[in-house]
Amino acid sequence: MLRSPGVLTSSFLLGLVSLIGATTLPARPAAAQSTLFKRPSTQPSTDALHAAAVGGRTSIPYGWLDFCHRRPKECKVPALPAANLKLTAQNLHTLNRINQKANRAIKPVSNYEHWGTTMDHWDYPVDGKGDCKIYALYKRKLLMEAGFPRQALLMTVVRDLNNEGHTILTVKTDKGDLVLDNLVDEIRPWNATGYYFLKRQSQQNPNIWISINQRGGTPKT
Secondary structure, rough: OOOOOOOOOOOHHHHHHHHHHOOOEEOOOOOOOEEEEOOOOOOOOOOOOOOOOOOOEOOOOOHHHHHHHHOHHHOOOOOOOOOOOHHHHHHHHHHHHHHHHHHOOOOOHHHHHHHHHOOOOOOOOOOOEEEEHHEEEHHHHHHHHHOOOOHHEEEEEEEEOOOOOEEEEEEEEEEEEEEEHHHHOEEEOOOOEEEEEEEEEEOOOOOOEEEEEEEEEEEOO
């Protein structure tokens, strides 16, 4: 799925901080300083942010198999125990920075226009262009280079709001599942996307894919 022009970052990070409790975030560029936000104590801090329920093993996307064939070192990795990212203010800031960096660094082009094939072609943005798979893989790469655990960075296949195939990056955190998306600059909980989640990588082994098959709530912008 190509990136939609004109979609800008909203105030989601402010809302997310209020969901996970009192913390400090670097302010948006227009602000002069960081601000402390607190969620009212009358509601649980994680009532709108949780992990998606998953099923059993399912088919591996062709694009991932092809990616692994061309870049075997990226996929010949050991299985590891599942690990979630601790959702600190600093880690959330890094997620936001890398998400926006990738969204701005890649020129959106369709798979066919880019590679001349209707078969899914997953890769890094070697020429600065690509569709949703290229964005998601690049974010995964940058976050691993930033020290985030591989087990928390999961390529995920969904149906978007137009019921078209789309690929995003799920970030497993100790507060729930977040989504990094090339169609929206903000980082959202999986259940605030409105997407229909089909499958994603296993936390233990990126070459094993597991089913999800559930709607990710109501889209919030």
